[in-house]
Amino acid sequence: MDRIKFVICIDNTDYPASLEKRKIYETLPDPEAARSGRIRVIDESGEAYLYPANYFVDANLSDDVLAAIVKAA
Numbered sequence: 001m002d003r004i005k006f007v008i009c010i011d012n013t014d015y016p017a018s019l020e021k022r023k024i025y026e027t028l029p030d031p032e033a034a035r036s037g038r039i040r041v042i043d044e045s046g047e048a049y050l051y052p053a054n055y056f057v058d059a060n061l062s063d064d065v066l067a068a069i070v071k072a073a
Helices: 031-035 063-072
Strands: 006-009 024-028 038-042 048-052 056-058
Touching (some): 031 038
Antiparallel strands (some): 006 024, 006 056, 024 038, 038 048
16 A cells, blocks of 8 residues: 655645645645646645645655554544
């Protein structure tokens, strides 16, 4: 099973209603999107949409933090 991945939004210029800067978002694997420089993110609507990958950085969460987030969901 793929490890759940989280990213931090660092830019929301074109999507202020959908993304909050400095907020952690869950991503979904999408290799085709990645090839075009995009990332699939579960945004403020609760739905997964494509956004420019450079709007985010990897959250690099420890296993303990990741487990706590997943358990709380």
